[in-house]
Amino acid sequence: MVSINYSAREVCCKIVYYGPGLSGKTTNLQYVHSKVPGNTRGDLISLATEADRTLYFDFLPINIGTINGFTAKFQLYTVPGQVYYNATRKLVLRGVDGIVFVADSQPEKMDENIESITNLEENLREYGYDIATIPLILQFNKRDLPGVLPVEELNTKLNKYNWPTYEASATVGNGVFDTLKKIIKMVLDKAKSSSAPKIKQAPVAAVPPPVETAPSVAADVPAATAPSEKAPELVRRPVGETSPEGPSVSFEKGETASTGKVAVTEAAYRPYPGSEREAPREKKISSAALKSSQEDELAAASLEKNVIDRQDDTTEEPPARMHTPQMAPSLRRRGDGKKRGFFKRLFGKK
Numbered sequence: 027m028v029s030i031n032y033s034a035r036e037v038c039c040k041i042v043y044y045g046p047g048l049s050g051k052t053t054n055l056q057y058v059h060s061k062v063p064g065n066t067r068g069d070l071i072s073l074a075t076e077a078d079r080t081l082y083f084d085f086l087p088i089n090i091g092t093i094n095g096f097t098a099k100f101q102l103y104t105v106p107g108q109v110y111y112n113a114t115r116k117l118v119l120r121g122v123d124g125i126v127f128v129a130d131s132q133p134e135k136m137d138e139n140i141e142s143i144t145n146l147e148e149n150l151r152e153y154g155y156d157i158a159t160i161p162l163i164l165q166f167n168k169r170d171l172p173g174v175l176p177v178e179e180l181n182t183k184l185n186k187y188n189w190p191t192y193e194a195s196a197t198v199g200n201g202v203f204d205t206l207k208k209i210i211k212m213v214l215d216k217a218k219s220s221s222a223p224k225i226k227q228a229p230v231a232a233v234p235p236p237v238e239t240a241p242s243v244a245a246d247v248p249a250a251t252a253p254s255e256k257a258p259e260l261v262r263r264p265v266g267e268t269s270p271e272g273p274s275v276s277f278e279k280g281e282t283a284s285t286g287k288v289a290v291t292e293a294a295y296r297p298y299p300g301s302e303r304e305a306p307r308e309k310k311i312s313s314a315a316l317k318s319s320q321e322d323e324l325a326a327a328s329l330e331k332n333v334i335d336r337q338d339d340t341t342e343e344p345p346a347r348m349h350t351p352q353m354a355p356s357l358r359r360r361g362d363g364k365k366r367g368f369f370k371r372l373f374g375k376k
């Protein structure tokens with residue numbers, strides 16, 4: 027997947043050269059590295075054995091300038107073509123954006139080409155990629171050698187998804203840059219189409235069903251309870267007392283009798299405190315209660331008098347007086363002239 031760094035305004039894409047062993051993958055990168063200016067490419071890292079066989083991958087980052095204000099950088103990789111290095115090939119394919127399949131045009135290499143492209147499809151499927159939708163180019167390499175297979179036969183056996191094809195000779199550079207330019211264009215076109223915002227049409231708002239209006243409450247209210255008319259008069263009547271119209275009946279709020287008066291019984295009527303309907307009640311004291319209260323007062327007075335008389339008859343001895351200490355007589359002698367006071371001696375008074 028194309029990596030976009032908005033803070034650094036960079037677009038980084040990964041392109042992998044895939045194919046059988048000794049098909050010309052590393053030769054493609056070596057030719058690109060030799061022809062690209064030094065200020066726009068990185069170092070070519072290649073891990074090879076004594077037989078000059080790529081064991082892991084070649085890596086060549088290339089900067090091709092700016093696209094829509096973003097610096098486009100491409101990282102070119104190759105994979106080892108040997109069959110027993112499938113784990114390394116699978117690891118290099120992680121996060122791939124475009125693939126260049128380098129096929130060997132020699133007749134004796136056709137089985138290896140078919141085996142390699144089948145292995146590519148299996149490895150992509152493990153990462154969730156579809157080989158039919160990912161940007162891919164077939165490069166028929168070694169076209170400069172004698173006895174190579176025709177392009178039509180190579181297309182018939184290898185190009186089952188109608189990919190773009192290029193004839194190339196990596197040793198001399200024929201078709202190398204044409205293949206690179208095409209895969210770069212395909213990767214960028216896919217990145218633009220996938221990053222473009224998708225405009226979704228807003229769904230048409232459904233017309234809400236008509237709301238049935240509830241019947242008017244005022245139509246069900248009797249005319250006698252309308253606020254514009256006079257409120258019915260309340261008649262206070264004890265429970266069980268009959269009126270000229272009939273026995274007393276307790277009506278609910280808003281109910282009226284045929285005479286227009288509402289009868290409220292003693293059980294139903296409870297005036298709240300402070301209302302004008304609550305009359306002050308006078309406390310009535312009976313003669314029997316008054317007589318009993320007077321007798322109680324007389325008994326209390328006689329009991330108090332007896333207690334006072336008993337206190338007067340009781341004689342108690344007065345408490346003994348406490349001894350008052352007296353000052354000792356002064357031992358100071360006056361008029362003998364033998365001893366003088368401090369001030370007399372001080373001031374020389376006789």
